[in-house]
Amino acid sequence: MHRHGAQPLDATSARFALWAPDARSVSVEVEQQPAVRLQPQEGGWHSGVAPCQTGERYHFCIDDALRVADPASRYQPEGVQGPSELVDTSAYPWRHAWQGRPWHEAVIQELHVGLLDGYSGVCKVLPRLAGLGISAIELMPLGQFSGERNWGYDGVLPFAPQHSYGTPQALCELVDEAHGQGLMVLVDVVYNHFGPDGNSLPRYASPFFRNDRQTPWGAAIDFRRAEVREYFIQNALMWLCDYRCDGLRLDAVHAIDQPDFLVELARRVRAAVEPGRQVWLVLENEHNQATLLEQGFDAQWNDDGHNALHVLLTGETEGYYTDYRERPIDKLARCLAQGFVFQGQADRHGTPRGQPSGHLPPSAFVLFLQNHDQIGNRALGERLSRLCPPAALKAATGLLLLAPMIPLLFMGDDDGCRKPFLFFTDFHDNLADAVREGRRGEFAHFDAFAAPDKREQIPDPNAAATFETSRPQHKDVLAGWHGLYQHLLDLRQRQVIPQLPGTRALGAEAIGDKALTARWRLGDGSELRIDLNLGEHPQSVALPALTRRLYDSSDSAHPDSVLAAHSCVVSRLPPEQEPS
Known part of the structure; x- marks a missing residue:
């Protein structure tokens, strides 16, 4: 298989290849040089070698009439309609020997x-x-x-x-x-x-x-x-x-x-x-x-997780948030325990969506x-x-x-x-008008922008x-x-990441309309527990007695049996203190 585009061969030449099955002929035009006709190859390819140095600009010419940028161009210094520039990234002197980081x-x-x-x-x-x-x-x-x-x-x-x-x-x-x-x-x-x-x-x-x-x-x-x-x-x-x-x-x-x-x-x-x-x-x-x-x-x-959280935080249920309108806290619990919310269930259009993900x-x-x-x-x-x-x-x-x-x-x-x-x-021009009006038209079915004068307030992209x-x-x-x-x-960095390899979910359950408890067995055998209340009122919850409290987002003290309004409590339970 050909390599798309242009590749430098040496200091003065490059190989060019264009897949153009509709073209009778293809030439490459390098700045201030005669055009070089590429050779037709099997399967609609046109390829060949032409004089070209790194940094020089070129076009492909189709059937001696249509001049186009290289669809595999490595640089377009004059924009999409301008010439392509021959680039050699292999010449960059990398300073850092880098092998990446674990996911x-x-x-x-x-x-x-x-x-x-x-x-x-x-x-x-x-x-x-x-x-x-x-x-x-x-x-x-x-x-x-x-x-x-x-x-x-x-x-x-x-x-x-x-x-x-x-x-x-x-x-x-x-x-x-x-x-x-x-x-x-x-x-x-x-x-x-x-x-x-x-x-x-x-x-x-x-x-x-x-x-x-x-x-x-x-x-x-x-x-x-x-x-x-x-x-x-x-x-x-x-x-x-x-x-x-x-x-x-x-x-x-x-x-x-x-x-x-x-x-x-x-x-x-x-x-x-x-x-x-x-x-x-x-x-x-x-x-x-x-x-x-x-x-x-x-x-x-995980769009499912975001969508459930957004509904819980804002109360918005229009558009794709409609799928999360009913009991969003249950959907968030499913996300935390199993990954996806939709694992084959029908969406708002009646179409089954997703595959089982709890094993991941x-x-x-x-x-x-x-x-x-x-x-x-x-x-x-x-x-x-x-x-x-x-x-x-x-x-x-x-x-x-x-x-x-x-x-x-x-x-x-x-x-x-x-x-x-x-x-x-x-x-610009007609395309700009179409994009602007199309953008405003997207929101016509939203209550806040149903009136034309409201849609006019949507910024011009x-x-x-x-x-x-x-x-x-x-x-x-x-x-x-x-x-x-x-x-x-x-x-x-200190309490979660080192123990993430081997982590598996232990389940999550709603404990109110906007509150839940989620648990995971970490790789070192300890348990991570998150109690979340996105509601406006405190929620009763049975927090484990022997717990290392890592984080509590609430600003005021409260009993261990109460999860404050708008709060998140994160705990670690060591293996030796796990309840039977």
């Missing part, structure tokens, strides 16, 4: 590189994150998108790190510096669709897509084809091997209708990574396919109170710091950071940031002010929140 040590913070002023801006926050107790950063998608600002999920050239964030070398420097701070680097990758502006593949490689299946983003990608699979597998290997990232988070794999592709990707990644190096693969998957977590994938974002370890599930989706897909981008009482959020944070699942934070969480995180793009408003700031924050996170992450 159970992961405490992840999701970051948007653009809002932090590019790769160099992210480098500036690394010491603070490491000092707080974060052990991994997860970068929202980096693939080249149209314009200067975007969430990243509208990327069209997934091999090219976004030019407005910095150069490929600057990305290497970021990864290198993170490793020097002891931080893992995960990258969010989008393999289920391309963005609406700048994707030329349909014009010369229409078999890349299916004409018999549509998705919310257009024609589905055809993962039945070996060339298509290879395109995305080579992309995964680029992030992990060329840029030495520590893992990938695969966006919305429920939109990929060939699960065997995912299994193949995981197998290829494991085979390519050198012995001794630790690399992690994480899924976002509404289908809750537990079997994928036994076939090469380490964990899945807690580390197979990434738990979060919010992320880019859950904040930014709100009409006004409000964070939980504006949606629920601080005491309730403090209690839920205790659960998040001390439960055995892998915790995920969103940028600003650790400061109690109250600034919104909005949906933003940088489209394309306005520069929408992007600027989304920058986290250290001024508009909840008092004491940074200290809270520092305390809880120190407890996690």
Whole structure:
């Protein structure tokens, strides 16, 4: 199988390969040099060698008429419509010999590189994150998108790190510096669709897509084809091997209708990574396919856990929160005890969803109170710091950071940031109008935005002010929140993480409409117990007598038989003191 794109061969030449089954001819045009015709190969490939030095720019020319960027371009310094640049990441002088960290040590913070002023801006926050107790950063998608600002999920050239964030070398420097701070680097990758502006593949490689299946983003990608699979597998290997990232988070794999592709990707990644190096693969998957977590994938974002917590904290039950409206505390207890809430039960559409997950370890599930989706897909981008009482959020944070699942934070969480995180793009003309009106139309069925004048208040995604408003700031924050996170992450580091290998759930049960008790047997035989009350009134609970109390979020003393309103109590019961 050909390698997509351009690879330097020596100081003066490179090999070029383009899968263009609809093209009669393909040439490569390197700046200020005569075009070189690529040779047609079996299966729709065109390949050949042409004079080209690292740093020089080139286009592919289809049928002597259509000039396009390399779909596997490694850098687009002039944007999606500009020429591609030949890049050689192997020349970067890595400073840190890094083999990764065990997955159970992961405490992840999701970051948007653009809002932090590019790769160099992210480098500036690394010491603070490491000092707080974060052990991994997860970068929202980096693939080249149209314009200067975007969430990243509208990327069209997934091999090219976004030019407005910095150069490929600057990305290497970021990864290198993170490793020097002891931080893992995960990258969010989008393999289920391309963005609406700048994707030329349909014009010369229409078999890349299916004409018999549509998705919310257009024609589905055809993962039945070996060339298509290879395109995305080579992309995964680029992030992990060329840029030495520590893992990938695969966006919305429920939109990929060939699960065997995912299994193949995981197998290829494991085979390519050198012995001794630790690399992690994480899924976002509404289908809750537990079997994928036994076939090469380490964990899945647990939307079920978030959704149940959100309903308990805010009382909101519109949209997808409808599935968690009835007894959300029972659903949260099921999540803590078994992983997924939906393990084959019918959702609000009457469709069975999910597979049994109780046999999987807690580390197979990434738990979060919010992320880019859950904040930014709100009409006004409000964070939980504006949606629920601080005491309730403090209690839920205790659960998040001390439960055995892998915790995920969103940028600003650790400061109690109250600034919104909005949906933003940088489209123009008709596409900008369509995105703005489509965004507002999404909320027409929500009570708060049923009236047209209310929908007009939803920020325009394309306005520069929408992007600027989304920058986290250290001024508009909840008092004491940074200290809270520092305390809880120190407890996690000392009291929870060392015992996580071998942990198994002992069960969880509701003890009221908004309270529960959850228990786990840790790897050293001790028991971790979390009693959580997200309600406004105290709740009676039978706390064990012989207990080491690790954390109590309530501000006032109370009897051991009472769980204060909006509180979280975390206890450890040593093996020798277990009740019979």
